[in-house]
Amino acid sequence: EDQVTQSPEALRLQEGESSSLNCSYTVSGLRGLFWYRQDPGKGPEFLFTLYSAGEEKEKERLKATLTKKESFLHITAPKPEDSATYLCAVQRAGNQFYFGTGTSLTVIP
Amino acid sequence: GAVVSQHPSWVICKSGTSVKIECRSLDFQATTMFWYRQFPKQSLMLMATSNEGSKATYEQGVEKDKFLINHASLTLSTLTVTSAHPEDSSFYICSAPGTGGYEQFFGPGTRLTVL
Numbered sequence: 001e002d003q004v005t006q007s008p009e010a011l012r013l014q015e016g017e018s019s020s021l022n023c024s025y026t027v028s029g030l031r032g033l034f035w036y037r038q039d040p041g042k043g044p045e046f047l048f049t050l051y052s053a054g055e056e057k058e059k060e061r062l063k064a065t066l067t068k069k070e071s072f073l074h075i076t077a078p079k080p081e082d083s084a085t086y087l088c089a090v091q092r093a094g095n096q097f098y099f100g101t102g103t104s105l106t107v108i109p
Numbered sequence: 110g111a112v113v114s115q116h117p118s119w120v121i122c123k124s125g126t127s128v129k130i131e132c133r134s135l136d137f138q139a140t141t142m143f144w145y146r147q148f149p150k151q152s153l154m155l156m157a158t159s160n161e162g163s164k165a166t167y168e169q170g171v172e173k174d175k176f177l178i179n180h181a182s183l184t185l186s187t188l189t190v191t192s193a194h195p196e197d198s199s200f201y202i203c204s205a206p207g208t209g210g211y212e213q214f215f216g217p218g219t220r221l222t223v224l
Binding site: 042045087104 | 115141153200202213217
C-alpha cells in the first residue's frame, strides 16, 4: 500500500536554528516527490520537485534531498516568515498526488 | 506561472442543501483536475480525478453520488456536494497539472461550513 509519512508533526525553532523535516514514502511507480508550503486557509504553494535518488534542490534557506525511501527538507537559519505547514507529496503514474500529514513549523523570533 | 482559481472562497449552507464549487485554470488548459479535501490540522486527501469529457474517477471510500464532479471544459471543473451535512464541512482544494503533467498547481481552496 502506498504511504507517505512526515515527521515530526510539529517543530518549534528559534530564529537562526537550523533543522530538517523528514518525508518517508513507499509507493509503486513513483514519478516524483514534491514539497509544498501551506499557510493557514490557503492552498499549497509549490517549493520543489525531486525525481531521482541523489537529487538535491535549493531555494533561499531551503534545501530538499531525495533517497530511494525518504526525502529531507533542510531549513538553514530560519526566519519567522518561514513558519508554515510543509507538505510532502508523491506523484504516481496517472498524475495523482498523495500527501503526507505535514509538519507544522513555527519559528520564534 | 500557471494560475488556478476557485469560487467561492468560502460558503455557509444549511444541512440538506447542495453546494457547487468551481475550479478554473486561468491561463492554461487542463484535461485533468484533482479534488482534495482537508480537515483542520490534517493533510490533503485526494477525493477524485476529474477528466474533461468523461466520468470522474473517485478514490476508495468517496461517495460519487454525494460528490458530483463535472469537467465541462478544458478550463473548468465543478464539485457539487449534494445534500450536505455538517460532517461535510471541510476545506476543498482543486489542482491541475502543468505542462508535462509533473507539477501540480493548486487553487486557493474553498471553505465549506454546513450548519
